Amino acid sequence: MSGLIWGAIYGLAAGMVISLAAFIGVWGERKIAGRIQLRYGPQELGPFGLLQTGADTLKLLLKEDITPAAVDVRIFRVAPLIVFAPAAMSLAVIPYAYGFAPIDTGVGVLFFVAVPAISVVGVLLAGWSSRNTYATLGGLRAAAQMISYELPRTLSVLPVVLLAGSMRPLDIMDAWQWWWIPLTFIGFIVYFIASLAEINRVPFDLPEAEAELVAGPFADYSGIRWAIFAMAEYGGLVAASLFGAAVFFGGYLGVPGALGVIVFVLKALVIALLMLWVSWTFPRMRPDQLMATAWKVLTPMALIQLVLVGAVISWL
Amino acid sequence: MSETVSGPVFAILAFACIGGAIGMLSARNTIHAALWLSEVMLAVAGLYLLLSAEYLAVVQVLIYASAMSVVVLFIIMLTLREREGPVRMADFSIGGGILAGLTGVILYMALADRGDRISAMPVEPSGTAALGELLFGRWTLPLEVAALILLVSLVAAVWWSREVDS
Amino acid sequence: MAVGPSAFMGVAAVLFSLGLYGVLTRKNAVMVLMSLELMTVAACLNMVTVSRFVTPAEMTGQVFAVFAMAVFAAQIGIGLALVLAVYRQTGSIELSSKKAT
Numbered sequence: 001m002s003g004l005i006w007g008a009i010y011g012l013a014a015g016m017v018i019s020l021a022a023f024i025g026v027w028g029e030r031k032i033a034g035r036i037q038l039r040y041g042p043q044e045l046g047p048f049g050l051l052q053t054g055a056d057t058l059k060l061l062l063k064e065d066i067t068p069a070a071v072d073v074r075i076f077r078v079a080p081l082i083v084f085a086p087a088a089m090s091l092a093v094i095p096y097a098y099g100f101a102p103i104d105t106g107v108g109v110l111f112f113v114a115v116p117a118i119s120v121v122g123v124l125l126a127g128w129s130s131r132n133t134y135a136t137l138g139g140l141r142a143a144a145q146m147i148s149y150e151l152p153r154t155l156s157v158l159p160v161v162l163l164a165g166s167m168r169p170l171d172i173m174d175a176w177q178w179w180w181i182p183l184t185f186i187g188f189i190v191y192f193i194a195s196l197a198e199i200n201r202v203p204f205d206l207p208e209a210e211a212e213l214v215a216g217p218f219a220d221y222s223g224i225r226w227a228i229f230a231m232a233e234y235g236g237l238v239a240a241s242l243f244g245a246a247v248f249f250g251g252y253l254g255v256p257g258a259l260g261v262i263v264f265v266l267k268a269l270v271i272a273l274l275m276l277w278v279s280w281t282f283p284r285m286r287p288d289q290l291m292a293t294a295w296k297v298l299t300p301m302a303l304i305q306l307v308l309v310g311a312v313i314s315w316l
Numbered sequence: 317m318s319e320t321v322s323g324p325v326f327a328i329l330a331f332a333c334i335g336g337a338i339g340m341l342s343a344r345n346t347i348h349a350a351l352w353l354s355e356v357m358l359a360v361a362g363l364y365l366l367l368s369a370e371y372l373a374v375v376q377v378l379i380y381a382s383a384m385s386v387v388v389l390f391i392i393m394l395t396l397r398e399r400e401g402p403v404r405m406a407d408f409s410i411g412g413g414i415l416a417g418l419t420g421v422i423l424y425m426a427l428a429d430r431g432d433r434i435s436a437m438p439v440e441p442s443g444t445a446a447l448g449e450l451l452f453g454r455w456t457l458p459l460e461v462a463a464l465i466l467l468v469s470l471v472a473a474v475w476w477s478r479e480v481d482s
Numbered sequence: 483m484a485v486g487p488s489a490f491m492g493v494a495a496v497l498f499s500l501g502l503y504g505v506l507t508r509k510n511a512v513m514v515l516m517s518l519e520l521m522t523v524a525a526c527l528n529m530v531t532v533s534r535f536v537t538p539a540e541m542t543g544q545v546f547a548v549f550a551m552a553v554f555a556a557q558i559g560i561g562l563a564l565v566l567a568v569y570r571q572t573g574s575i576e577l578s579s580k581k582a583t
Contacts (some may be wrong), residue, residue: 004325075351106444107370114378120385121354128347128392136392143385150382167444326485330493337500337520346512353516356497360523363490367534369544372526379551383519383558390562391512394569412506420499427491427528447541455545462552469556473563 010102014088022234027053029276036280063223068130071220075129080221080228082122086115087235094242095169097252097261108169109161112243113154116198119232120146126229127217138216141287146198148294153194155302156187159309160247169246176250183312186305188248190298192274195244197294199236202279204290241271326366332359346391354384371444490531498524509576511565515558522554 027042027050034041042049067073093108095101105111120143127139163180164172197204218229245251245267252260285293333356340352357380364373451459497520504517526547533543568574 072345072347075348105370107374110371110374110378114374114381117378117381117385118354118358121351121381121388124385124388124392125347125351128388140389140392143389147382147385323485326489330489333493334496334500337497340516340520341500341504346510349513349516353519356520357523360497360527363493363527364530367490367530369530369534369547372530372544372547375548375551376526379555380519380523383555386562387512387516387558390565394512394565409503409507412503415506416499416503419502420495423498424492424495427488427495447544450541450545451548458545458549462549465556466552469559473559476560476563477566 010092011088014091017091018088018231018235018238021238022231023053023057025234025237025272026056026230032273032276033280036277057227060223060227065223065225066220068132068220070131072129072131075125076220077225079122079126079129080225080232082125083119084122084228084232084235086117086119086122087232087239090115090239091235091242093169094239095173095246095251096264097258098173098256099170101169104168104170106166106168109157109167109172109247112239113150113157116146116236117150119236123217126221130217130220132220135217135219138219142200142217145200145204145290145294148291149194149197149204149298152190152294152298152302153198155299155306156190156194157247158302159184159187159305162306162309162313172247173251173253176253178250181249183309184248184305186301186308188244190302190305191244191248192271193293194298195236195240196275196278197290199233199240201233201237201275203282203285205279205284237272237275238268241268241275244268244271322366326363329359329362329366332356333363347388350384350388350391353387354381357381357384368443371447487531487535491528494524494527494531497521497527511568511576512562515561515565518561519554519558522550522557526550 030052031041031048033039042052045051045055067076090112092103093101093105093111095108101108103111123142123146124139127135127137127142130136160172160180161167163177163184164175166172166175218226221229242264245264249267249271251267252264254260255263336352336356336359340349340356343349343352357376361373361376361380364370364376501517501520501524504520505514508514508517529543529547529550531543533541533547537543
């Protein structure tokens with residue numbers, strides 16, 4: 001039973017971390033997006049517009065929770081949670097400091113790449129249960145995209161697993177060497193792009209393409225339910241950048257104790273900023289380009305990386 | 317030295333499994349059924365965790381969650397034109413029920429007869445690394461055959477589902 | 483409360499018979515496929531249970547469950563392709579509709 005209680009505590013903590021990250025992240029993203037587009041971004045509420053997100057959150061919370069008449073009510077209500085839970089779950093296997101990962105498991109890496117598969121079902125159901133052509137189309141696009149990009153994403157972390165000889169994140173951290181960075185750099189690029197696609201950020205935001213599909217699977221959601229989807233996206237961003245920083249850039253290594261966590265978070269922040277930069281710079285892709293990128297570019301790249309690492313290991 | 321499986325956790329997971337399966341069969345809407353089935357898959361992954369088969373649990377989530385989303389995708393695709401297509405009347409077949417129930421009882425009796433002789437759980441077995449060693453050591457040939465089957469089925473699926481221009 | 487292998491086998495047997503019931507009675511091809519998945523999962527659960535309780539070190543059951551999952555993935559791929567082919571031919575995924583026969 002203690003496991004259940006621990007799980008509940010962990011779930012609460014993860015939810016709070018993601019909320020906080022989303023709170024700051026939304027503000028940061030709007031500021032950065034503003035700068036990139038030669039605007040100021042939010043600046044009216046509080047210093048540097050810091051309270052803008054608070055006001056937005058309040059607005060979302062106070063908004064009426066509309067359930068359109070035609071929707072499939074039960075699925076419509078449960079879909080945001082199916083999308084959000086995996087984002088929170090994948091935070092659990094990340095090694096935050098020496099010898100500490102909330103769930104220390106021998107299959108951590110696989111867990112991290114496997115769990116987002118659940119949110120595909122959620123997005124698909126959100127789109128379908130809205131009973132709305134645009135939403136359904138958005139859900140179908142999202143499913144096709146996320147299933148396709150799961151493969152290169154899984155393959156891209158395999159080189160590190162090969163080098164470390166373990167799928168346990170803490171073991172990877174123990175075995176980590178600085179020369180892995182240049183060796184697995186192709187893998188990191190694949191991971192970076194595939195993660196962007198996995199969380200449907202802008203170059204890959206076909207599922208929620210505003211100009212063509214209104215807001216894709218989320219078109220009929222309002223208020224707090226929509227906010228849960230947005231938070232799941234931020235949770236995915238946070239998890240992807242944390243995991244990337246840990247596995248490809250050595251996370252907390254080299255700095256002892258609590259300072260390690262700070263270094264780790266800073267590294268993750270750089271990756272997150274890169275993701276935001278990319279998503280505010282590049283235009284949206286076409287669906288055929290999207291599929292071609294996954295299957296004809298990223299997957300071969302990941303395989304080449306894998307062969308490269310295999311060759312290096314046999315030579316070592 | 318014997319370990320035990322936590323009773324309450326097992327009870328919750330078993331309830332989730334069986335309840336989900338019943339929910340799937342009694343769902344009037346195919347997409348609801350698919351959702352129930354993915355719930356069963358997650359619960360079975362939890363049972364694998366209780367049996368200290370971590371790797372299988374995660375692979376179960378990966379494969380079956382993806383498989384379920386593909387199935388849902390197909391249902392939507394094949395019934396998009398008829399809005400009420402996936403909804404159907406609940407139907408129960410007594411003959412099928414009796415046959416299935418009998419099979420289940422016989423299965424359980426045959427298996428549990430042996431199962432009852434083992435009550436204690438052996439000590440924690442070696443983990444994922446050992447499974448990997450086994451898969452690529454003793455079971456390499458079957459593993460390659462399984463990979464070949466996947467490849468063949470991939471080609472076959474593409475072949476069967478191609479657009480026929482006639 | 484000690485939970486022995488027979489409890490796991492009980493769950494697996496129930497899942498298997500529910501799956502069998504689904505295969506026998508459903509007329510929708512996709513529902514039949516989903517019931518087949520239920521049966522596969524029950525079989526895997528049995529293998530893992532026996533492996534855990536009888537041969538924990540050799541993990542034969544887990545290895546076989548991995549193979550079963552691979553075969554299952556192949557089955558679902560081909561099954562859905564066949565459903566799609568049938569749908570293209572007849573415009574329906576009912577297994578017993580007049581058009582399909």
